[in-house]
Amino acid sequence: MDPADLRGAVDLSALVQRANGAGEGAAPPTAEAARAEAVASGAEPIAVLPDAVVEGDEQTLQEFMQLSRFMPVVVEMHAAWSSEAQALSPVLARLVRAQHGRLVLVRIDLDAHPMLGKQPQVLALLAGQPVQLFAGNPPEEQIQQLLDEILQVAQQQGLRGRVQIEGGGDGEDGAEPAPEPELPPLHAEAYAAIERGDYEAGISAFERALAENPADEQAHAGLAQVKLLERLQGRTLDEIRSRAAAEPDDLDAQLDVADLDLSGGHVEDAFDRLLRAFPSADADGRTRIRERLLELFEVVGRDDPRVSAARRRLTSLLF
Structure with missing residues (x-):
């Protein structure tokens, strides 16, 4: 994301200087400084965004960390392998958009950016500080309550800024954004x-x-x-790993650990375990490994580079 897209209505540097007390004892406030005051108070928007929901990366996160010094920001760490995260995403996006610019949501794909985390979760950024909200997919009413509390805390801390959503009015009394398909x-x-x-x-x-x-x-x-x-339901981490360690030649045990690794975000470990087991497996075992790998490729995403690398290794083993 281009930082200019974030700044939109006003250069954030003016707000940063205000927050740091810059200019004390200097010249009288300029028109830009007065505008910065209006932005910080919510009288004018901080930025103009095409949507209250932004797909981001590490750079985007840093930009919105800066924005959180003037308004609350929600961060969704999601992953394709997590069905809970997939089910949560449209609900969370809808609830954030319904705030008409008082909240923004930054979505981070952990599969594409593993350096930012392993486990899907939702955070809030307030005054540059992260606050963990929840993991998993809680009921919509609980999510709404948490967002309301974040807005209340932001108000108490003087974080009254807002963004303007293109085509959605000024973010407070503008038109409703288009509903999620x-x-x-x-x-x-x-x-x-x-x-x-x-x-x-x-x-x-x-x-x-x-x-x-x-x-x-x-x-x-x-x-x-x-x-x-379904395969992992009712199973514990210790149970799965202990069995695999005790029975290294048991294919079922190795398949289970691969499932566990992938569910915990250790994608390459899961693929490598099954690919290393492939050469010594009998015909039936090779079929099961291939079928399991193809399923796990779908969980991670066909376009993921880790899937492409594992698929090449599997092809070389097959032929």
């Missing part, structure tokens, strides 16, 4: 089932979606994700 019915049914922990029903819904449209990439990815959740 609705999920296809079977996708919605699947995610609802996942949210209540009924993974079997989630699998069924995605399988019916694929029966209707075999080229549905989202259904392929969703099916792989919920199958992973």
